Amino acid sequence: MEKRPSTLLPRRSVLGGLAALPFLIPGRVSAASYAPLSFDDLYGKISVLGLEFSDKAKALSGKPVAMRGFMAPPLKAEAQFFVLTEIPMSICPFCSTDSDWPDNIVVVYLDSRQTFTQPNETIEVRGMLEVGSWTDPETGFLSRLRIRQADYEAV
Amino acid sequence: MRKLIAALVVSTVLAGAAQAANIYPLDRATILTGSPFDFKVEFSSVVKPEDVKVTVNGQDYKSALGKEAQFVAEEKNKDKVLGSAVILRGVTIANAGDYKVEVTAGSETKSATWNVYGTAAAPKAKNIIFLLGDGLSVAHRTGARIMSKGMTEGKANGRLNMDDLDHMAFIGTSSTEAIATDSANTMSAYMTGHKSAVNALGVYGDRTPDAFDDPKVETIAEALRRQTKKSIGIVSGSELQDATPAALAAHTRKRAEKAEIVGMLFDVKPDVLLGGGSAYFLPKETAGSKRKDDKDYIKIFKDAGYTLATDKNELAQAAGSNTGKILGLFHPANMDATLDRDFLKKGTVDKFPNQPGLVDMTKVALDNLGKNPEGFFLMVEGASIDKMSHPLDWERALFETIEFDKVVGVAREFQKAHPDTLIVVTGDHTHGVSIIGTIDDDKPGTEMREKVGTYAEAGFPNYEDKNGDGYPDRVDVSRRLAIFANNGPDHYETFRPKLDGPFVPAIQNEKKEYVANEEYKNVPGAVFVQGNIPKSGDTGVHAVDDEVLQAAGPGAEGFHGYMEQSDVYKVLADTFALGVKQTN
Numbered sequence: 001m002e003k004r005p006s007t008l009l010p011r012r013s014v015l016g017g018l019a020a021l022p023f024l025i026p027g028r029v030s031a032a033s034y035a036p037l038s039f040d041d042l043y044g045k046i047s048v049l050g051l052e053f054s055d056k057a058k059a060l061s062g063k064p065v066a067m068r069g070f071m072a073p074p075l076k077a078e079a080q081f082f083v084l085t086e087i088p089m090s091i092c093p094f095c096s097t098d099s100d101w102p103d104n105i106v107v108v109y110l111d112s113r114q115t116f117t118q119p120n121e122t123i124e125v126r127g128m129l130e131v132g133s134w135t136d137p138e139t140g141f142l143s144r145l146r147i148r149q150a151d152y153e154a155v
Numbered sequence: 156m157r158k159l160i161a162a163l164v165v166s167t168v169l170a171g172a173a174q175a176a177n178i179y180p181l182d183r184a185t186i187l188t189g190s191p192f193d194f195k196v197e198f199s200s201v202v203k204p205e206d207v208k209v210t211v212n213g214q215d216y217k218s219a220l221g222k223e224a225q226f227v228a229e230e231k232n233k234d235k236v237l238g239s240a241v242i243l244r245g246v247t248i249a250n251a252g253d254y255k256v257e258v259t260a261g262s263e264t265k266s267a268t269w270n271v272y273g274t275a276a277a278p279k280a281k282n283i284i285f286l287l288g289d290g291l292s293v294a295h296r297t298g299a300r301i302m303s304k305g306m307t308e309g310k311a312n313g314r315l316n317m318d319d320l321d322h323m324a325f326i327g328t329s330s331t332e333a334i335a336t337d338s339a340n341t342m343s344a345y346m347t348g349h350k351s352a353v354n355a356l357g358v359y360g361d362r363t364p365d366a367f368d369d370p371k372v373e374t375i376a377e378a379l380r381r382q383t384k385k386s387i388g389i390v391s392g393s394e395l396q397d398a399t400p401a402a403l404a405a406h407t408r409k410r411a412e413k414a415e416i417v418g419m420l421f422d423v424k425p426d427v428l429l430g431g432g433s434a435y436f437l438p439k440e441t442a443g444s445k446r447k448d449d450k451d452y453i454k455i456f457k458d459a460g461y462t463l464a465t466d467k468n469e470l471a472q473a474a475g476s477n478t479g480k481i482l483g484l485f486h487p488a489n490m491d492a493t494l495d496r497d498f499l500k501k502g503t504v505d506k507f508p509n510q511p512g513l514v515d516m517t518k519v520a521l522d523n524l525g526k527n528p529e530g531f532f533l534m535v536e537g538a539s540i541d542k543m544s545h546p547l548d549w550e551r552a553l554f555e556t557i558e559f560d561k562v563v564g565v566a567r568e569f570q571k572a573h574p575d576t577l578i579v580v581t582g583d584h585t586h587g588v589s590i591i592g593t594i595d596d597d598k599p600g601t602e603m604r605e606k607v608g609t610y611a612e613a614g615f616p617n618y619e620d621k622n623g624d625g626y627p628d629r630v631d632v633s634r635r636l637a638i639f640a641n642n643g644p645d646h647y648e649t650f651r652p653k654l655d656g657p658f659v660p661a662i663q664n665e666k667k668e669y670v671a672n673e674e675y676k677n678v679p680g681a682v683f684v685q686g687n688i689p690k691s692g693d694t695g696v697h698a699v700d701d702e703v704l705q706a707a708g709p710g711a712e713g714f715h716g717y718m719e720q721s722d723v724y725k726v727l728a729d730t731f732a733l734g735v736k737q738t739n
Contacts, residue, residue, distance in 0.1 A: 051441075073667055
């Protein structure tokens, strides 16, 4: 895993959640502690009658993860979250009346505001994985997987 | 002439001076006798109820329509007052004829004339098989014929099944608000006899933001339930809540209300319901659900006596089980296209490897529905002709067309054994696509546009179908069809079939503009193509061009010349004599 630019650190708000992890350097999350997680890793069973989270996703719940994907254009510029997708979005479910999100999206809540990337650019998101249904109180957007206290960079 | 123009200008100005109300159904609406519809008048200002006067053929509306209307003092969009309205739901008119509706309130005045039509007393056919190639355009037919059958010295080496249907009409597909159109209002016009607005299903699009309060019209499934004991089948490769299958049952201004549309499909209980879109049947707690409530429509359908099938094997079992109603859900979203499903194994085929094709689904539907001595109405949609034409993936769209034509063949076989069956084959709208020649890899040079053969240089493609399955054995032959769209977003033209999965021509940037997908930038010979539609457009758009409709069997003689999409319903209703109660 490549070195992260120091401007993205420190991640003070992450500390509370991570304090229990023994290998943490105080004030920093070491790059090595972010478990790599891919879109293929998210679901163990995929069927017409529903998806089941994989053991890996369940085991990493509440833990720091690093995921690569593409940033879907945000709902609005000041939104607190964006949607991470496996492939660049060719449709806009926020704006089109008959478009749907893919079923394997991850919603990313940023620790602090960052500029949005170009859509053709692969990004790596790092933050705390949260597994289970949750509705964003501000937008009503229902998600099943989230990365919170996150930041990202282009790779 | 000059005087005439002057007079026209004056009358236009005068008409503009009086504030105009809207009447639904619109002027020139055609309405089946006895078919329920909602009557609504929208005034452009707030009016007093005592000032409202509504007459039908010169008489007070209450005697003509049989009910008293509800007066709405102020319709609103958020805080903005839109004006007063009069709404009368579930009206029926028993007798055929022209009905002139006149409305006045203060300075507002409007009139509309509806044509109420009856049908023959006796049905012409027992069954109707309505085959709808979504987005099916002339180029799809031509391309499917050349790809599937080949061509020698300018003559096709074989005919498509759809080539032998003996009645034809050109269909105008425009919506009530624009010359352009989408799959919601177009299929809704076929399935209700009323044209509507883009995104609307089974309703006229009114001005209020509520997607469920618009003036309703009756769908064919509802008319069949009201007047007959026929069975109903809906088969599609798309999500079953998608616009085309939904149009048989749904009433909403917004086709995107897919979770609600599942409930509307359940309300008419199609005897056979096969397709994708399971995500909208699952309660929200189930991962993969796209519902926002706890309704479990898998359970609700099962409790109502449906046998559930989730793949090809279960569909075969359900077909043999003789239990009656079948719900087949083979994908959480849209099913994969034929080229991916049966040949390249791309798209989501790795996750859902055992999806049935449209031919399998149609056969099961016909076996099941054909058991009803009262007959049936079956709608089969070749959905991905459109879904692959939008992203300019023409090879996939042509494979879909070949598959759709095989479904026409299955229907024609059924018709041979059951001649009291009307078959209609059409699309809901066209795409801006044409075949202009061939692309020949063996032409000299590296620049791909120099390998495009036009006029005599086009020659003939070298697709082969040695195994006789109707599909070319290879799609990436060295001399293939040159198919281009006349519109689209910025994209890279690769001049080749997309073997790694469906084409994604453009992706969205943070300004919500669509930019060329750079995944195709480095394909050898790829060239950048500047888009010619607004940058908000993600893919190629529907064309306004007429649609071709073909038909065979009893009732087919009703299709000829130019017809509005809404006129097609009239032929269907007449073929089944839906103006007459047939429940013995």
